[in-house]
Every structure is written in C-alpha cells, then in structure tokens.
Amino acid sequence: MISRSNPEDGKVDGAATIAKVTRRLAPFLIACFFAAYLDRVNIGFAALTMNKELGFSPQVFGLGAGIFFVGYCLLEAPSNYILHRVGARLWIARIMVSWGFISALTSLVWNETSFLTLRLVLGAAEAGFAPGVILYLTYWIPAEHRGRSLGAFLVAIPLSTVIGAPLSGLTLTSLDGALGVSGWRWLFIVEAIPTILLGIAAFFFLTDRPGDASWLTTQERDWLQDTLESERAEYGGEPTVGQTLRDPRVLGLGIVYFGVVAALYGLGFWLPQLVGDFGFGPALTGVVTAIPYACGAVAMIFWSRSSDRSGERARHTAAAAALAAASIALAACVKSPALSIAAFSLASIGTLAAMPPFWALPTNFLSGASAAVGIAVINSIGNVAGFAGPYLVGWLKGDGEGYSTALLALACGPLMSALLVLWIAREVQPGPRMIDARASSPN
Numbered sequence: 001m002i003s004r005s006n007p008e009d010g011k012v013d014g015a016a017t018i019a020k021v022t023r024r025l026a027p028f029l030i031a032c033f034f035a036a037y038l039d040r041v042n043i044g045f046a047a048l049t050m051n052k053e054l055g056f057s058p059q060v061f062g063l064g065a066g067i068f069f070v071g072y073c074l075l076e077a078p079s080n081y082i083l084h085r086v087g088a089r090l091w092i093a094r095i096m097v098s099w100g101f102i103s104a105l106t107s108l109v110w111n112e113t114s115f116l117t118l119r120l121v122l123g124a125a126e127a128g129f130a131p132g133v134i135l136y137l138t139y140w141i142p143a144e145h146r147g148r149s150l151g152a153f154l155v156a157i158p159l160s161t162v163i164g165a166p167l168s169g170l171t172l173t174s175l176d177g178a179l180g181v182s183g184w185r186w187l188f189i190v191e192a193i194p195t196i197l198l199g200i201a202a203f204f205f206l207t208d209r210p211g212d213a214s215w216l217t218t219q220e221r222d223w224l225q226d227t228l229e230s231e232r233a234e235y236g237g238e239p240t241v242g243q244t245l246r247d248p249r250v251l252g253l254g255i256v257y258f259g260v261v262a263a264l265y266g267l268g269f270w271l272p273q274l275v276g277d278f279g280f281g282p283a284l285t286g287v288v289t290a291i292p293y294a295c296g297a298v299a300m301i302f303w304s305r306s307s308d309r310s311g312e313r314a315r316h317t318a319a320a321a322a323l324a325a326a327s328i329a330l331a332a333c334v335k336s337p338a339l340s341i342a343a344f345s346l347a348s349i350g351t352l353a354a355m356p357p358f359w360a361l362p363t364n365f366l367s368g369a370s371a372a373v374g375i376a377v378i379n380s381i382g383n384v385a386g387f388a389g390p391y392l393v394g395w396l397k398g399d400g401e402g403y404s405t406a407l408l409a410l411a412c413g414p415l416m417s418a419l420l421v422l423w424i425a426r427e428v429q430p431g432p433r434m435i436d437a438r439a440s441s442p443n
Contacts, residue, residue, distance in 0.1 A: 012220055012222075014223060014227070017216070017223060018142070020215075020220070021140050021210075021224070025137075028205055029133055029136075030152065032199075033153060033160075034160045035096070035191075035198055036096075036126060038191055039099065039103040040122075040126070041160075041268045042187055043061075043064065043106075044272045045165070045172060045272050046172075046184040047061055048184075048272060048273065048276055049182065050182075053184070054115070056112065058395075059391075062269075062393055062395060064115050064119045065269040066386060066389070067119050067120050068119045068122055068123035068126075069386035070120055071122075071123035071125075072123035072124065072386070073127075074127070074380075075124050076127050076376040076379055077377055079127045079132065080131050080375065081373055083128060083135065083372065084135065087208035087209075088133075088136045088139075089203055090203065092132060092133070092136075092199070092202045094199075095125065095132070096199025096202060097200065098125040100193075102121055103195065104192035105118060106122065107185040107187075131376045131379040133153060134379075135372050135376075138363050139209055139228070140224070142228060143364060144308065145308065146359075147360045148307075150304065150360060151301055151303070151355075152304075154355050154359070155297050155300050157300075157352060158294065158296040158297035158300065159293075161293035162290045163290075164191070165285075165290040165293070166283075169284070169285055169289075171187045171191075172286075173282050210224045211225060244366065244370040250366075250377055251381070252424040253361060256358065256417045257378055257381065257382025257385075258381055258417075259385070259413035260321060260382065260417050261383055261385040261389070262413030263324050263347065263410055263413050263414045264351050264386075266385075266406075266410040267328070267344065267347065267348070269393075270406075271292070272286075275288050278337040291341055292348035292349075299320075299352060299353040300353050300355065303320060313360050314357075314361065314424075314425030315425075316357035317358045317361070317417070317421045318417075318421050318422050319418070320349075320351070320354035320357075321351075321354045321414040321417040321421070322350070322414070322418040323349065324351040324354065324414040325350070325413075325415035325418065326346075326411075327345075327347035328407050329407070329408055331343035332408045351414065354417070361421075361425075385413060389410060
C-alpha cells in the first residue's frame with residue numbers, strides 16, 4: 001500500500017495537483033453555470049418584445065423577474081443538503097435537466113398568471129445549483145486556493161451576458177416569426193437546450209469526491225484528502241447543522257450577500273431595457289449590454305487572484321462593493337448613453353469582483369454538512385434580493401419615478417454590504433494552516 005504523501009516529502013507537487021483538479025472541473029462547471037445564469041436572466045432580453053406582445057406592465061415584469069427567487073430561496077438549503085448526501089454527480093444532473101425543461105416551457109406563456117407561475121417553478125427547479133457547486137468545490141480545493149477557484153467558476157456570470165447578450169439579441173431578430181412563433185419564444189427554447197445537454201453530461205463527467213477520482217494518481221488523491229481533512233480539523237472540526245443555523249456569522253454573511261445580489265440582479269434583469277431606451281434595436285442592445293459584463297469578467301479574475309495572494313477576503317469584498325454602490329449612484333445621475341455605459345461598467349466591475357472573495361469567507365469556518373446548509377442559507381438570504389431588486393426597479397419605474405430613483409435605491413445594497421462585511425470580518429478569519437501556507441508560498 002502506498003503511504004499518503006504531502007508536498008514536503010517531494011512525492012506530490014501540491015500546486016500541480018490543484019492545477020490538475022482545476023483543469024478537470026473548472027471548464028465544465030463554468031459551462032454549467034453559464035447556462036444557469038443565462039436561463040435565469042434571459043427574461044430581460046425577452047422583455048424587449050414580450051412585454052408589448054402580452055401587455056405586461058413594468059410592475060408585472062419586475063414581479064415575474066423576481067418571483068423566480070421565491071421558490072429558489074425556499075428550497076436552497078434542502079437541495080444543498082441532499083447534494084451533500086447523494087453526491088454532486090446525480091443531484092447537479094437532476095437540477096439542470098429539470099430547470100432546462102421548465103425554461104423551455106416559458107416559451108408557452110400567454111398571460112400574467114402563466115408567466116408568474118413558470119418563473120416561480122423555474123426558481124424551485126434551479127434551487128441548490130449555485131451553492132451546490134460552491135459546496136462541491138470545498139470538497140476539492142484547499143482554502144488557500146479557493147478565491148481563485150471561485151473566481152474561475154463565478155466568471156460564468158459575466159460571460160453568460162458577454163456571450164449571451166449578443167446571441168439573445170440576434171435570436172430575437174433572426175428567429176422572429178419563424179414557423180409563426182415570436183422571437184422571444186424562440187429565445188427560451190434555444191437557450192434551454194444547452195442546459196439539458198449539460199445536465200445529462202454532468203451525470204457521467206463529475207466525480208463526487210477526491211477518493212473516487214481515477215484521473216488523479218493514488219499519491220495525489222491521498223495528498224488532497226489529507227490536506228482537506230487537516231484543514232477541517234484546524235478550523236475546529238465540523239459544527240452541527242443546528243449550530244450552523246444559529247451561527248450569527250451565517251446570518252451576517254447572508255445580509256452582506258443580499259446587498260451584492262440586489263445590485264447584480266437589479267441591473268441584470270433591467271439593463272437590456274435601460275440600454276434599449278437609448279434607441280438601440282434588439283441586436284445592438286445585446287452587444288452594448290455585454291460591455292459592462294466583459295469589464296466585470298476581467299475584474300473578477302484579477303481581484304480573486306489578488307485576494308488569494310494576500311490571503312485577505314473581507315477588505316477585497318468591501319472595496320469592490322463600495323465601487324459598485326458609487327457607480328450605480330453615478331449611473332442614476334448621468335444622461336448620455338456613453339457615460340451611462342461607463343457607469344454601468346464600473347458597477348459591474350464592483351459587483352462581480354466582490355463575489356469570489358466573499359464566497360471564500362464562509363468556507364473558512366464551515367465544512368461537511370454544515371457547509372451544505374450554511375452556504376445554502378447564505379445564498380438564500382442573499383437571493384431574496386433577487387426578488388427585491390428587480391421588483392423595486394419595476395415598482396418605482398411603473399409609478400413614474402423613472403430609473404434614476406430606482407438606481408439610487410439599488411446603490412444602497414452594496415453600500416450596506418461594504419460596511420457590514422468589515423464589521424463581521426474578524427469572526428471569519430482563516431485558520432492557522434491557511435496563514436502558514438501563505439507565508440511560505442512563493443507567490
């Protein structure tokens with residue numbers, strides 16, 4: 001039997017092992033999350049023609065965009081706990097296939113009730129995917145590398161808009177009227193197909209735990225398992241689910257995430273219409289909408305690397321959130337298209353760059369079943385803003401307040417996050433092993 005190794009004895013290169021794991025998992029998970037976010041927010045592009053065809057008011061659209069998160073939040077924790085029990089391979093496949101079919105069914109909506117119902121069911125079907133993948137990464141990636149790994153995964157959020165926005169605009173125009181079907185209905189059908197195919201692939205491609213990874217050598221598997229087990233022990237072991245639910249750090253981080261998500265989805269669902277109001281057609285609106293997210297994708301990668309190099313999470317989160325708040329407020333005050341896109345680009349940089357260092361924070365004190373529940377609870381609290389942000393914009397706009405008032409209200413979310421995360425930072429600092437590892441790191 002081969003003895004377990006560690007990076008100090010020269011038998012296993014820890015950095016090379018982590019790189020190998022990342023090369024195996026990251027591209028596929030990025031593709032899955034790309035599909036998830038695209039199916040979640042393509043309603044914003046559909047609205048360019050759907051709202052007029054079906055007679056939806058801004059309030060109805062805002063409610064429909066946000067009601068997704070009601071079912072999503074209610075089922076987050078149960079779904080993540082099931083993933084922890086049955087494995088990511090089976091559960092992620094189930095989530096993706098079910099939400100793909102429901103997303104395609106959105107093409108059949110005919111009135112307000114059908115629209116709201118399908119959006120609610122779509123959220124319930126997708127519940128547990130994002131926190132499930134974050135949990136899954138804690139099974140494979142040691143804490144000192146998680147900022148960069150989470151950044152690689154979460155970069156799918158802006159990429160889904162960078163690539164998806166032009167494609168959505170093109171679909172709206174090129175397929176409009178094909179077989180007598182409106183372009184916005186084709187949009188839901190076309191963009192659901194990759195999700196279903198990726199869900200089927202997940203069942204065969206993903207590996208539940210390092211011990212099952214035939215694509216790692218025995219020494220690499222043993223080193224990775226030892227590293228992760230030692231890390232959990234030095235963080236104080238695994239708290240119970242009950243302790244996790246009572247942990248004020250979980251509640252506090254959920255509120256921090258609430259502010260970030262309010263900005264993320266408040267802009268995500270409404271930005272195509274904000275840009276469309278400048279007079280652009282659907283195709284050009286898709287291209288212009290992609291600009292802020294392209295900027296955010298680059299910032300997310302560099303900011304997560306900065307966080308890993310310094311070993312610091314809270315100040316990185318706070319600085320990015322503060323930039324988002326200031327930029328959204330700026331967007332409320334400018335009128336020209338060029339200045340508005342510049343302000344939205346800065347807002348996207350701040351909002352998206354905050355996410356990788358933020359999600360590294362709870363993994364400093366949660367593991368196992370407690371991580372399954374804790375990460376889901378944080379995500380659930382935060383995603384309540386996925387309902388509140390879009391609905392707030394629609395409510396204010398529908399009441400004649402316009403986008404400026406709505407944007408100023410959205411800016412309060414990330415500002416709150418920036419202040420709160422610094423206050424609770426001392427309670428979620430990394431354990432001694434993580435600090436020692438960084439001190440000896442050549443980076």
